[in-house]
Amino acid sequence: MSASLTGSRPRTRILVFSAALTVGAVVGVLGPLLIDATHPVGHAAHLVLSAGWSWAALAFCVGLARKSRAESVFLATASLVTAVIAYYLTKLGQGTYLTVDLDDPTGVTPYVLWSAFASKTLLWCVVACVTGPVLGLAGNLARNPGPRGLPFRMLVPLLTVVEMSERLRVESPLQGPVVGATWTLVRMAALTVLVALAGRAVMTWRLRPAAGQAEK
Structure with a gap:
């Protein structure tokens, strides 16, 4: 029985890690995806998911879900970083970082502003790495x-x-x-x-x- 429990722990941690990343990805994708929603409910959902407090709640709730402080800190940060990457990849897919080459006579050759995309993503990943541990730890301590x-x-x-x-x-x-x-x-x-x-x-x-x- 002990061997069975020992073997289940890595699987459980993998599932927990996957769940944290999945939730982070969903939050990151839905925010920009709903920006063009015409229904008031969809627009309201975009406003909620794009607000700073909802991202803070994401990291906090991930930390709240784990008993281990180390896991709370790590998973909260990982979920936030995943959300940031998913958010900006979605924005990239929506054409936010597309522009045209002014030197092209036709003026219709689009290209991606990779520097702008990378700088925004990196900046907010750094913010996630700074705030994620704090929010994850706060969520863990809220269990007291x-x-x-x-x-x-x-x-x-x-x-x-x-x-x-x-x-x-x-x-x-x-x-x-x-x-x-x-x-x-x-x-x-x-x-x-x-x-x-x-x-x-x-x-x-x-x-x-x-x-x-x-x-x-």
Whole structure:
């Protein structure tokens, strides 16, 4: 039995690693893929998946899913890097980095601006390598029960409130109604999560003394 368990561990880790990369790739692809969605739901999904808080939530949730801190840090970073690469490969496929050769008399010979594509991808991969370990570790520490894990559980909702508030203040007046409605709903959801987390923590702290007195 022990040999069977030992043999299953590498397979489990491979599956977990594959799942983290797959989720990262899906997040990275769907953001730009839905940019031309005509239905309001598709457009709202694009706004959510392209926001910074959703990428932070990706790394955080990957870290939250693992008991080992080392695995949380590594897998969170790997998922973010995969998301970045998938995002820019999708943008490349959509023609974002295509231009034409001005020296061509016909003016219709397109070519890829590989330097722009590579520099953007590399820049955000570096950002992913810096923020991924922090978010993955935060997700792992959020597993701690009670007040020890509370600040970490509140991290992503707090980031969401800050980002959505800033976007609503600066960008919303220049965007359509779907954009403003989406960001407002996301901010309200994040505030609700924050209140729920804080309320649960308060209730837990109040019940502990009562439970201790009942045992006596």
